[in-house]
Amino acid sequence: MSRRVLPPWPYPRLVAHRGAGKLAPENTMAAFRLGASFGYRAFEFDVKLSSDGRSFLLHDATLERTTSGQGRADALTLGELAMLDAGSWHGPAFAGEGLPTLTGVLRYMQANRFAVNIEIKPTPGREYQTGAAVAIDARHLCADMQPLPLLSSFSEVALEAARQTEPTLPRAHLFDRLPSDWLARLERLDCVALDVNHRELTPEVIAQAHDAGFRVLCYTANDPERVQLLLRWGVDSVITDAVDLLDPDTSLSR
């Protein structure tokens, strides 16, 4: 395959996973503020749609694990979701923490000049609608944001919807396991980056991606030695939970 020019990569080397990893309730404002207090300037978070089609932050398809609600996350309106407690499950210090909207989070990120990686995490059956809605929100809310939000997803339907809706927003294809045709999949969806479980990476895979013109992002590497090895291999950014262990300015142990 012919060598292509790598796209610009304006994102920091270390990206805080779900806000502050496991130190605060994931995907909440408390988590972003805690991650920022550790010096992080780039955040990954998960977005899906309410029953009335509004973008909000939540990892799971259901509410039980991280909120006071029950059942499918897309069965409630944004107004109903706003009544839930998304902090108590983590600990009493976070009682009453709410589920953020994508709008609110992007306002905070923009005001603080933080970079974002929005993971489009649709509830089953709502892949296209979620990819399109998140792309529209990200484009409209981040018109002046530099760098542009990086959209990522495991769902090719969601990525395709984002590509069709807001083609100028950069996209990364998420994989837990690398399929044999991963390069063709990145090309078909016109992605800028491979975003893969760090356990799948080797120097050869990274070189193959770079030679084909794709950046490489990986998740969720938490051991400082492993993170440094991945960066030596040439990974462009690492998504980590270990915001307390890794200094985002040096990528070294604190």
Ligand code: G3P
């Ligand atoms: O976006 C990278 C990573 O967050 C993907 O896995 O399950 O933590 O959303 P998950």
Ligand code: MG
């Ligand atoms: Mg995620």
